[in-house]
Amino acid sequence: MSFFGLHYRLESKAIGLTLGIIVVASIGGLVEIAPLFTIHQTVEDAPDMRLYTPLELAGRNIYIREGCYACHSQMIRTLRDEVDRYGPYSLAVESKYDHPMLWGSKRTGPDLARVGEKYSDQWHVAHLNNPRDVVPVSVMPAYGWLLMTELRIDDLGLHLKAQRAVGVPYTEEMIANAALDAYAQSNPDSSLADGVTKRYGKATTMRAFDGRPSYLTEMDALVAYLQVLGRLTDAAHKSVAQAGAGQ
Amino acid sequence: MIVEHALLVGISKSFGLFYLIALSVAVVIYAMWPSNKKRFDDAAQSIFRDEAGPWR
């Protein structure tokens, strides 16, 4: 039976090592991350914060699919040159509905956190179609097929539902109308357009983003997303104004 | 509710540094404890101990 005693001791040591590693390694992450989940108590809220429309959300998913985040950040740091180049520095609230966040870690191209409405829709379409038509020395890939690919909208309701499950306050009505709203946003003359502004707010951009109201393409979605970047709330502009007044 | 966040942050900051120091000291003591020396020297040599295969 002494054999069993030995066996037990050795085994418990391997388990001890296991537990030791788990305990020592977990504490750091826990202690650092836990307070972030109460952070909303201290960060100023943005009552005017809008939700992504279904079309913008679809555009965001294309942005993710194509890996745009690999070259473009969406996080303006609190440094003078960044604020001068890209606009007011990014606030925590601005990405509170971003599941996941797309802050990025590399700027092969410029930051996009406030690119919304900086350029025209036509510029974006031309640029995405072939960047070198508008910026001759650009190294960005051409995304020509976006103009030719129809956007899948039949499952957008499911997307909103999943978003709601992780905490984005989409309503039943928004979920039920997701597909139609996506269509209507890029077709401002259609009878459905009113519903979009009713559900997502007057500030929602209603345009035929790729210039063709009757086709709903992936280009529409991506440009709609780019045009809303930095424009879901005014909080950042306000906080800069406040800081200025305080000095 | 503000207090709760401040408390968590306070714990993180103070505990973080306390933990850093305490664990560092503990590990250095363990590694440097004189009576452990033989075990460690033996362990360093153990990979050379030539046996033709698994013991069982």
Added chain:
Amino acid sequence: MIAQLTLIERQYAIMISAAVAVCGALMILVGRDDAMGIHGALVFLAGILTIFRIGESYFAPAPSDERLAHYYDDPSKVAIVLAMIWAVVGLAVGDWVAWQLVEPDLTFGVAWSSFGRLRPVHTTSVIFGFGGNALIATSLYVLQRTSRARLPDQVSPWFVVYGYNLFCLLAVTGYMMGITQSKEYAEPEWYTDLWLVVVWVVYFLVYLRPLARRKEPHIYVSNWYYMAFILVVAILHIVNNLAVPVSLGHAKSYSAFSGVQDAMTQWWYGHNAVAFFLTAGFLGMMYYFLPMRAGRPIFSYRMSIISFWGITFFYMWAGSHHLHYTALPQWVQTLGMTFSLMLLIPSWASAGNVLLTLNGAWDKVRDDATLRFMMVAGVFYGLTTLEGSFMAIRSVNSLSHYTDWTIGHVHAGALGWVAMITFGSIYATVPWLWKREQMYSPKLVEAHFWLALAGTVIYVFAMWNSGIVQGLMWRTYNESGTLAFSFIDTLVAMHPYYIARAVGGLLFLIGGCVGAYNIWMTIKVPSAVTDLAADVPQPAVVGSGALRAAE
């Protein structure tokens, strides 16, 4: 391979493969309107092919009990071959994307080959494909030798190796189809993540059982590092990938975290993927193969222990140095910076251990390219960690963040440390595993070494220059107080450096191909000497073999 399995093990293997095939069929069914269906077909095929492969030899005679007197190394052998395949693929894609930044139309106008989709193919292939397979191969090898215990059974290690490679394959093909979560180094979608959890739990059990049955009283330090790698990667993976899928039939999911919380969780993951995937596991490798190859014990075993616990607890706090000057609260940034600076101590303890172990054996380093791979890895490890701690200082990071300096740092670590220690360890293990006196061609090992070193140095210097130039240009003001350079100005300034980097990468890639060829030939060409039957590597014999050949 199959002939080594007992009948009951063959049956288990068939059942597991059948379960995989069923999962694949289900994925095809529910995911038929989505890219997930294609992955279902891949999974199904993987299951079916494995069944056929086992079926072929199902009636082969059962192995004799003699097998139990030897370590079970077949899974390690296969994983080493797979590691080299992933290395060549991953390096080639890396160089391809490097050339895309020189000549953007190298995408040829198709969706799957654009930079944004190929970049994660590169990172996943090299980190998880090459690095991961090398870690699995060497960890199982080292585990058995240092515990003097055989793997618990002959099916579970195969499940780990093939299951893990299925994970890598799903990940990489997914990106090209646009399936990605966008979280760096955690891009695979929810079902691929779940699969990795299953594989990883089995890996952990395979690792734990021989340790528990070991003969040596002390657990050799390499196993500590491998264990930390397995455990912490599991924790990181599960937490960071928490997500809600759009539906069971959609590949797409939405992360449970958003905004700041997500940023902190992601970089807690990201930094510790560096710490426990790219560092801890490879340190485990180093602490076994370096002493074995050099034929002398590690300089200070105590230092290896201090550095182990240091790494295990400091790294966990350091993730926030990826988020300096962002919307993350400043106190978290400061904690991250503090711990990053402290990290230098355990890191240099390991780097120092490498050099001090070799101190007095420099003649061996001079003559043996394999040992030189390991030495250079130690030097680059010291360099990268020094650089990392420096970049973690907020004011330095304000310049380096978002620029190629980060890319330079990454590849100093990835090429100089991770790849070099891996190539060194593989060159050491291959002759031991296949019972050869030495590698097929020691001259080619030598050539690989110089190609790798030249490639790394060119790459890293190009990116340091490019990054610092870029960072400085972004923040330069002219006299009137406006920004001096447009973004495009900085892009033009990068061009020559991008060419240099791509050339350096090409050298490194050629080196990798030379290595793969050499390993393949070592396996294929039978050994002249037949009495190298012992399971345990004999450092003196192998060392002198390499020496003789190098002369």
